[in-house]
Amino acid sequence: MTEEDVTRKRVREILTEFKDHQGALLIALLHIQYELGYTPEFAVEDASAILGFSQPEVWGVLSFYSDFKIGKQGDHFIDICVDGPCHIGGAPGVRRALEEAALDESNKFEVRAISCPGICAKAPVVAVNMRYHGDMTPDKALELAAKLD
Amino acid sequence: MPETFTEIKRTADATWNEWVNNGSPRIFVQTNADSMASGAIEVKEAIQDTLDKQKISADVTVVGSQGMAFAEVVVDIIKPDKPRITYGNVTPENVPGLIVDYIVKDDPRPDLALGTQGEGEIDGIPLLKDHPFWKLQYPIVTRNFGHIEPGNLNHYIAQGGYSMLNRALEMEREDVRKEIESSVLRGRGGALFPAATKWNFMMNAPHPKYLAVNGEEGDAGAFTDKAIAENDPHTLLEGILISAYTMGIDKSFVHIRAEYLVAVERLRRAVHELEEANLVGENILGTDFSTEIEIEATGHAYICGEETALMDSVEGKRGTPRPRPPFPAAYGIFGRPTNINNVKTLSYVPAIFEHGGEWFKSIGVEAATGTMFLSLSGDVKHSGFAEVPLGVSLREVVEDMCGGTKSGTSFKGIQTGGPLGGGADWDSLKDLPLEFDPLNGLGAPVGSGGMMMLGQGTCIVDLTHNLMQFNAAESCGKCFPCRKGTGHIVRTINRVMTGLGKMEDLDEIVYMGDTMRDGSLCGLGQLAPRITTAMLRHFRSEWESHLVDKTCPAGVCGNLDGQEITFS
Structure with missing residues (x-):
């Protein structure tokens, strides 16, 4: 089979x-x-x-429903929340940094914008392969991304 | 023969006492989704590692979070015959030092401590209840948070849990309902309808009838339903069972997002333990009352928080709102009579039933009884969740409890009630009490308790654009005014943000909002324009400076020369 x-x-x-x-x-x-x-x-x-x-x-x-992803997906994902508290907490900057890094061919991850996962008290948050990390900055996000291979 | 409640209680107390008095130090790691995002799992591993290396015998337990997200990861250490010390900002790096210093060398490390809890004092460490974040708080729903292992039935019963269910089962249904009704508990999902009055519609409805528990919390800036499910699922479940008994419910559907992994896992564990103890299922505690609870880990769509859309979602369809009438009490899930309550509303039920409706009324004010469970986010020093009595002044909430802004600037305002709520500037808010009606009048409804604090670094136009974009994305598309209107408002605000706007655009936004409010089928479409209307009303000068002076006072909107359109 x-x-x-x-x-x-x-x-x-x-x-x-x-x-x-x-x-x-x-x-x-x-x-x-x-x-x-x-x-x-x-x-x-x-x-x-x-x-x-x-x-x-x-x-x-x-x-x-936003849970569904149709078709086989890549190896790694970095999801970034783009809603209210994360937005004013600096999510646009984190997103820009990650998206630029994702263009680099040596990096094998995809950046996805997601809706509020309810971790607003630790905004902005990203999830690397479904594991959340709070109080994000562009530098910290790039550090997390660099650990993926 | 099923066990009686007295026997269950005896076992639970014995288990609890054995755990509390086992003679070795106990270490609590306050774990929920927030603290896991700060590394709670790694901290727990580091603690275990240190204990193994140093050959220290101590008990490490995962407890719920007490809401101090600003100090996460929070760890508590209780040495025998000493008060519990709560430590903040614990990391895998500083935790080995902390364990060795306090447990081995008996140095309580005041530099890391937030405060002590319980009886007794320790030199150099203040009481946690004197911490500004705690002074205002009045824990009812949150009473067990951080004190027990979430989902552990014995722990919950040892705190007095399920004795109220046991008492209710011996009473007439109508008497139980009247007790809750006397508290004037209003629906905490944001609609503020008196809960027990709603139950009245269900009392004589034919079987089978259902209870839908609304935990579909998609609002940006609200996370209290998740907090209850994660930190003390049994409070919610006891509330569900008492309500189910009162209305004669055959099955309850707890509707919660599958993405809330921790919450779903802990709720499932709690329900499983209830089934084992015969506290849910057939003939509960030997009475003739039978009911089921199903944890529906479901797909995410914000609209499913709307009651009729939620019912469609439970039925496994696209969650689009239905026209009313027929109302859910007559034609709900699978066409059966259905009552819908928010997670927070039901979680108040056991405490109200225990202490009485009069007690609950004495906590808040006449028009708003009890407490409000607030989600604090945005530009705020003390972010997290907190439960405060209704009627306290907003100045106390913001300046004392929240400790000002994180950025150090002055407060600009508060965005309340999520993307369907509203907001107001700080000058209009600061002298008001935390109450439903005055805030509603200002266009800043309390809603489900979400409060996003805004500092001077936040651009109102940019924030409104973001929230409206959320509403546009979450519109289910069934009715025209909402589907088209949300998108139209987003595009209009985008013009303002990029320097292409005209003054007439502001009137256009208000006009479009009026049409949506009058013409939409459900709450999402009717309430979506509230945020733009409120922000225009209270921050008009900021919108005008984008349009007239082509400047963004907060310095967020970068390109106001009309050249480049930025989407963020």
Whole structure:
């Protein structure tokens, strides 16, 4: 079996597991997202077949909630909160520094702007591969980024 | 035969006493998502490492956070027969020294200490309750924060937990409701509807009926629902169970963002322990009352905090608001009668039930009873969360408790209630009490308790643009005024920020806001323009200097020559 076959088998298992659950569509898709770290495109077809929703309905849910990342993702992510307290705390500067660094080919990470994760008291915050770091400055963020390889 | 509550309580007390009196020093690491972002996990590892190396026997426990985010990581050390010392700004580097100095050499290190808690004093260290951050506070919802292991049922029961559920189960449902109603507890999600009056609609509704617990807290600058779920999930769960008994709820859905990893994990642990102890499920404590609680770790969309959108989200669909009527009490989740309460509202229930509605009323003021659980962020020295009685003066909250701005400049104003709230300048606010109506009148509603402090380095136009951008991004797109209006206001503010604006733009923003308020289907669209209206009302001169003098007083908007458009 190829890697994709293994993933697909697992996706179908998860979908089947939640089949009789109330409100199954969102919960099953979130389960797939959080287990794999992304949502494969074939999940739409499978969710439609197994849970009995039309494909547009499945796409509707996937595109609505910000948790879902469609398709295989890169190795590393630096998420930066861009909302109110982080914004006035200096997030734009941190974001600019990270985005410039991400252009450098030797750096293998992607910068994503995210919505408030509720760590406003430690603004601005970034999350390196889902681990949060508070009281960010451009220098500290670049230091964290330099540790990734 | 299920255990009686007396037996459960006896086991819990025994476990607690054994832990408290085990004779060795106890070390608490205050851990939640905030302190983990400051390195709480690393600090805990460093503590364990030092204890192993020095061959010290001590007990290390993860407790909830007491809200002092400004001093994180916070660690407490309790030596037998000594008061608890709370240390701030602990790092993996300074923690080995601290452990050796205090536990081995008996030097309590006043230089790192924030204060002592509990009985007794230690020379050179003040009492924590005298710290400016604590003087105003009145912990009700937060009473167990930092004192117990979050989600540990025995710890919670040893503090008196679930005895109120036990008492309620022996009473008539209507009597329980009346007790809560007498407290005039108003919905803490921001709508301020009296909670127990809302329950009234549910009392005689047909089964099955549901309770939706709203923990979908997407507001920038509000993090108190998360704080409750992370630091003391059992207070919330006991509140849910008492409310569920009162209304005869068959199933409660706790709606919380899957991204709040710590909160979800601790809530799940708490529910699991409840199931083991027969405090949730079939025939709770041997009575004929059965109810279920499901922790719904759900997708993030800010709109799902709106009650009808939340119901769609629980059903697994896109969370878009439904027109009302029918109201949720008649047609809610899966078409069944549903009551919706905020996490904070329900978390007050056990304490109100224990001490009585009159006690709760005596804490706040007539129009606003009890306490307010505030999220403090922005340009503020003491950031974090704090629970203060309603009616205290804002001057005390800001100048004493918050300790001024972090940047050292003077206060410009406060942005309150999240992106759907509002804000006002400091001169209008400083003589007002922290109360719902006066602040509402000023265009700075308390909402769910989010307070973003603004110093002189914050540009109001830039901040309003940011918050409005948030509202535009979170609009679900179902109805026209909100979908188009939010985007239109963002573009208009962007013109002001980049020097392309005209004075008429300001009127345009107000006019557009009026249309949105009157024409939108749900709260998001109706309330989204509040922030622009309030900021225009209180900071007009700052907008005008962008437009007329082409300067940004705070020096944030860099390009006012109309040449380059910056999006930030």
